[in-house]
Amino acid sequence: MTLNRRDFLKLAAAEGATGAAAVTAVTAGGSATAIAQDLRRDPRPMPEDAVGLLYDSTLCIGCRACQVACKRANGMPVEVPEQYEAWNGGTWDTPTDLSGDTLTVIQVYQDGTMEQKDREVDGYAFVKRQCMHCTDASCVSVCPVSAMTKDPQTGIVTHHPERCIGCRYCVLACPFNVPRYEFDEAFGQIQKCQLCSNLPDQDIPACADVCPTGATLFGHTDVLQAEAQRRLAMAPGETYAFPRGTLLRAEDGGAPVTDRARQVAPVAHYRQDIYGEEILGSTQCRMLAGVPFGLLGLPEDVPTTSYASITEGIQHTLYRYMVAPMLLLAGLVVFAYRSSRRHRPEDWD
Ligand code: SF4
Ligand code: SF4
Ligand code: SF4
Incomplete structure (x- = not known):
């Protein structure tokens, strides 16, 4: 019998499923679904002093100052995709996606004639991508060596390269496709936004610091959420003084204050939805937009509870007592045995 790679993967999956079923049946005596339910844990709550960004797509002018400031603050090089090399000669930083050298990127939705900003049909809209x-966080939940951690006070998700073993499990697990691996480096690392908390000279995230319109705003997540709700409650066309830079909690419980001059502008036609408020157990960075978030490349059709609360118990149970590695080893042994039988003289015909 010839066993190719596809056969092996099928076999390993079957042996694994059988083994897992046997193990779960023996250990708990119930159905796999019931066991999976039992292994769910409560979603983790947001820390009281959680901080994040509020990105308002309707205020964004696509200047990409945030992108440049992020690179400068984090010491990351210019990136020119192959398709742009011919016409700009590599003189202009034009990343099209997040990468090992780009922690935030401004992307654009375009439809038809692109006549009007923040309109779904014949319109366009910007979106800023970075860690939410x-x-x-799924990336924290799956990391086998705690190289991804969440600060208990601020909730900032940080990567620790000195602990990382480069397995890229976090890359696979992130629902927003954020962590990226430096494939072009001999000893590549995982890279992602850490809200500039890794930069001692940065009082506020560099992207929020330079944003000229306040489209990217830094602050405590509860304050940003209240600000987002305030904007959604206003009528389109109404004039509002939009805060820029940081939105600070007021000491006396009054209205939040901003650390620089506000930008007075008419309120856009918002979708009545704050992205990040409810999806996947919520995110500390939130967004507002005038077009559906799915059109901006963000996952929309996802559960409200976090993936980590569903899968962490199963994953940790399988790894406890080395069950998963043993199943993989068993699959490899079977594969090696069947392959070696093929080479015995008595099996030749
Ligand atoms: S967006 Fe991805 S990388 Fe960022 S905290 Fe969430 S799971 Fe982790
Ligand atoms: S918070 Fe800092 S690292 Fe994150 S996108 Fe903004 S500038 Fe870049
Ligand atoms: S700096 Fe502000 S306005 Fe300019 S692209 Fe970034 S988020 Fe948009």
Whole structure:
């Protein structure tokens, strides 16, 4: 019998499923679904002093100052995709996606004639991508060596390269496709936004610091959420003084204050939805937009509870007592045995 790679994967999956079923049946005596339910844990709550960004797509002018400031603050090089090399000669930083050298990127939705900003049909809209600093983060949950951690006070999700073994499990687990691996480096690392908390000279995130319109705003998540709700409650066209930089909690419980001059502008036609408020157990970075978030490339059709609360118990149970590695080893032994039988003279015909 010839066993190719596809056969092996099928076999390993089957052996694994059988083994897992046997193990779960023996240990708990119930159905796999019931056991999976039992292994769920409560979603982790947001820390009281959680911080994040509020990105308002309707205020964004696509200047990409945030992108440049992020690179400068984090010491990351210019990136020119292959398709742009011919016409700009590599003189202009034009990343099209997050990467090992780009922690935030401005992307654009375009439809038809692109006549009007923040309109779904014949319109366009900007979106800023970076780590969402999830309340119950998948990347933290799956990391086998605690190289991804969540600060108990601020909730900032940080990567620790000195602990990282480069397995890239966090890359696979992130629902927002954020952590990226430096594939072009001999000893590549995982890279992602850490809300500039890793930069001692940065009082506020560099992207929020330079944003000219206040489209990217820094602050405590509860303050940003209240600000987002305030904007959604206003009528389109109404004039509002939009805060820029940081939105600070007022000491006396009054209205929040900003650390620089506000920008007076008419309120746009918002979708009545704050992205990050409810999806996947919530995120500390939130967004507002005039077009559906799915059109901006953000996952929309996802559960409200965090993936980590569903899968962490199963994953940790499988790894406790080395069950998963043993199943993998068993699969490899079977594969090696069947392959070696093929080479015995008595099996030749
Ligand atoms: S967006 Fe991705 S990388 Fe950022 S905290 Fe959430 S799971 Fe982790
Ligand atoms: S918070 Fe800092 S690292 Fe994150 S996107 Fe903004 S500038 Fe870049
Ligand atoms: S700096 Fe502000 S306005 Fe400019 S692209 Fe970034 S978020 Fe948009």
